[in-house]
Amino acid sequence: MENTAEEKRPDSQHKRLILIRHGQTEFNTQNRLQGWSDSPLTEEGRKQMEISGAILKQAGIQPDVIWCSDLGRAVESAGILLPHASRMAMPALREYSFGEFDGKPAAQAPGWDELPAHGAEDLTAARDRLAKGIGYILSQTPEGQSAVAVTHGIAASLILTLAECDRQPEWFSNGCLLVFDWDEETLRLQEILNNEQGKE
Numbered sequence: 001m002e003n004t005a006e007e008k009r010p011d012s013q014h015k016r017l018i019l020i021r022h023g024q025t026e027f028n029t030q031n032r033l034q035g036w037s038d039s040p041l042t043e044e045g046r047k048q049m050e051i052s053g054a055i056l057k058q059a060g061i062q063p064d065v066i067w068c069s070d071l072g073r074a075v076e077s078a079g080i081l082l083p084h085a086s087r088m089a090m091p092a093l094r095e096y097s098f099g100e101f102d103g104k105p106a107a108q109a110p111g112w113d114e115l116p117a118h119g120a121e122d123l124t125a126a127r128d129r130l131a132k133g134i135g136y137i138l139s140q141t142p143e144g145q146s147a148v149a150v151t152h153g154i155a156a157s158l159i160l161t162l163a164e165c166d167r168q169p170e171w172f173s174n175g176c177l178l179v180f181d182w183d184e185e186t187l188r189l190q191e192i193l194n195n196e197q198g199k200e
Contacts, residue, residue, distance in 0.1 A: 015138055016146040017180040017187070018061065021153055022069075022077040023048040024174040033109055034152070035095055035102030038072045045073075048175030049080035052194060055177060056081065061146050067137050068150035069093035078150045085148075092133025095152035097121045127158045134159060138182050165189035 023045025027034045041049070056062065063085060068078040070089035078087045099119025101109045116122045134149075141147040151159070156172050164186055172178070176195035181188045 013143055013183065015141045015143060015182045017134065017138060017141075017182060018056070018146060018148045019156060019159060019178040019180065020052055020077070020081065020148065020150050021156055021172045021174055021176050022073045022150055023080070025073050027103070028174065031106050033098045033101055033104055033106050034071075034073070035097040035099075036071065037103035039103075041073060041076050045077070045174060046080055049077045052175045052177060053081040053083075055193060056148065061148065063146060063148055066148050066150065067093065069095065069152060069155070071095065071152075074150045074152065081150065082148065090133050090136075092129050092136070093149060093151045093155065094129075096123070096126045096154040096158065123158070126155075127161065130155055130159050131162055134162070134187075160189065163187040163189050169195060 023041045025034065025039040025041055025045055027037070027039035028045075029042060032039075062082065065088055066078045066082045066085040067088045067090060068074040070091050071094055074093070075087060075089055078085075097120060098104075098109060099116070099121070101118060101120070110118065130151075137147050137149055153172050156178060157168075160168060160178070163180060165188070169192065172192075173195045177193040179190045179193065181190050
């Protein structure tokens with residue numbers, strides 16, 4: 001898929017949500033679970049955000065506000081994506097927490113069927129948390145306008161379960177953009193951009 005967002009605004013009665021996964025971090029390169037722990041962006045991660053920011057600029061999407069998870073990697077990513085926008089950090093957009101395994105090598109983590117043991121989040125609770133965050137963002141976005149938000153990999157997968165979509169990628173690359181349409185009733189996935197390393 002071509003990495004260009006459509007240069008037209010959403011229908012005047014609709015809203016558009018562009019969800020972006022943060023840039024690559026040091027923990028990503030070490031195959032560690034980040035969860036609610038944090039790790040700075042790598043040089044590659046900063047470049048990924050510059051590319052994603054260029055996609056937004058090409059599409060004429062330059063809002064005054066960018067929403068993001070309150071974790072450092074998302075806040076840093078938001079500042080690169082839209083450097084002139086005010087950053088609104090929200091705990092509701094945080095990654096899923098693996099509890100005591102946050103920050104640990106992924107190979108040490110228990111399987112999904114063993115969670116939410118070890119202090120990990122309940123998946124339903126995490127999904128509800130994200131749904132409330134997305135709902136708030138959309139409530140603050142005028143009709144016919146676009147909202148941009150930075151979140152995380154598993155969080156993006158959980159948000160996608162709230163939407164109508166034809167496909168569920170196995171993973172989301174750092175810096176990929178998920179473009180949704182919202183008509184006040186239904187959230188619909190329109191396209192996924194910049195996800196060459198993800199599997200559809």
